[in-house]
Amino acid sequence: MTLDQIQTPAALIDLTRMQRNIARMQSRMDTLGVAFRPHVKTSKCVEVAQAQRDAGARGITVSTLKEAEQFFVAGFSDILYAVGMVASKLPRAMALRRAGCDLKLVVDNLEAALAVAQFGREHGETFEVWIEIDTDGHRSGVQPDEARLIDIGRALHGDDTHHGARLGGVMTHAGSSYDLNTSDALAKLAEQERAGCVHAAERLRDAGLPCDVVSVGSTPTALAAQHLDGVTEVRAGVYVFFDLVMCNVGVCTTGDLALSVLTTVIGHQVDKGWAILDAGWMAMSRDRGTSKQTNDYGYGQPCTLNGAPLDGYVLMGANQEHGILANVDHPDRDIAAHLPVGTRLLILPNHACATGAQFPAYHARSEDGEVAVWDRFYGW
């Protein structure tokens, strides 16, 4: 299959860029001396995760139990489910472990820790659980100095072999890194993320509890960290494709973006300088992550089919199946001549995780122009 045979809209992966992104991150992790556990929520695609593993990744991170199930069936066993566990999801987690999946769970509160241990005891299962640490205040987690960190650790660590849970380590995610845009600020946050998580691990160890794993990461902090002393592994997801939000954060350029949406011009409003595309928000997603950043790309950056950005033009509006492309500062009254009906374009997305999720499959294009269809899944 080649590009002109694909029905639009379609989610296109530039494999040359993807492999370069994978190599860049893995090389950085190797230099820092830590294991790398990619977050596969970005792609939800077995072929992408296999490329990450082939480059040296050890284990994967998932955001849903469905991802754990799908990737386990596809041959991945070392899986961290990085969203706080609750009692109602334990039967599904147990089924995975009993099928041979080395699934790790996460908790950030005593109720959940007790629920996991109790369910494990009742069912003769020992769940490996990591405690989520809050190192930047942006979401979940126990702060490194909170007293309850030790209580949660004790709830997870039994003295007998029938305790139902065991404390495997600590993990954190400095997601506030998405709000930054200088290398100094990113390096500072990376150190805050590292130091906070290592400190939590030390407190647990000082209390006589085991804490083998110290897991940190987000794409920006992973790339900005100067050293990772005391950390055993890093997690990152969106780096595999990168996106316009990451361009604004400053960790990539538009030439690194490996995911785009292939679209067709279906009409114009010449007086307004608009081209109407068949990629609306159903294709791009509703993500407007660049709206509060330095460069606001609307719903995406249009490019020619060879990946060159159409400077000045953005996807300025989106309805469900219609996108509005325009040069906002210099309205293009000749747009129907520049981009006639039937013209195909690529749109770089604000947020690769959100845009990819809108598609049942990727079209993966290699350097020789050949296109393969790679399925992706969704749901929970």
Added chain:
Amino acid sequence: MTLDQIQTPAALIDLTRMQRNIARMQSRMDTLGVAFRPHVKTSKCVEVAQAQRDAGARGITVSTLKEAEQFFVAGFSDILYAVGMVASKLPRAMALRRAGCDLKLVVDNLEAALAVAQFGREHGETFEVWIEIDTDGHRSGVQPDEARLIDIGRALHGDDTHHGARLGGVMTHAGSSYDLNTSDALAKLAEQERAGCVHAAERLRDAGLPCDVVSVGSTPTALAAQHLDGVTEVRAGVYVFFDLVMCNVGVCTTGDLALSVLTTVIGHQVDKGWAILDAGWMAMSRDRGTSKQTNDYGYGQPCTLNGAPLDGYVLMGANQEHGILANVDHPDRDIAAHLPVGTRLLILPNHACATGAQFPAYHARSEDGEVAVWDRFYGW
């Protein structure tokens, strides 16, 4: 199946409310004396469309050829594909027509009209095409008074039986109605939508061209129209579920909202008054349609399981699989006691079309509490 057996997050349909919404719209259309062609892009679910047909709808509107294919297989034949046609999609449209589907196409430019007619002639097919009219300047369409309207009509209307296309009518969608919030403004826009589309039809007829169908509509204008003289049919989509955006527009109340996301509390940040939910933007969608309206609901309005809104609380933030629930004006430091880990809630969405699209299936709950699983599809 009952509510407590459903894994969260899940997309829940309140069937009592949905049937009431369907009856309300159909009754209004019956009173106005027009046919009703619901837009099934909102649900992409056969059972929902069947309920609309059972109530009196004639034909359906779709936003993708995949919807046309899926609904045709499910027994729907009278289908309007309401996004501008381009040459590359004609083989798929022809396959549907040859399988017996009464598929209608839409164009708003001469190039597309000529392409459809030429393809039809080359393949011995006569495509029924409607011309899209722009009655409010928000997106696509030919303005009612533009000279090219007649050119497009002539391109679609041949004198011989082997012309490849035939002009079936005109259609418009006053999507700018979503920006309004008073009944006077909505009634005025509904009249503008009606008058513009009827005027375009009259111009075509005055030029000796056929124009049987005059199709208008959006949920707000359909409900606000005082009369629809000259109109033959109305289209509307989101009314079947309604949503928070429609509440702000003023055409429904939260008690009408038939779609919600079932979620579980998975943690807290007590100092901040946050409850962390397992419904993030992957479940709610990234749609922030209420952000510029009178009431900004963040990523959604939390309710108890019986549908009562938790006044003052909103989903103030969302990561991929985490939602942050808070009372923004009056931070709730007792939130862990009010909404302990494991609590289940419903979240009303900003935009039903966007939220539904995140889920592979709906859980449809009838008045007796029984829950059925209704598949929905996605992609193009």
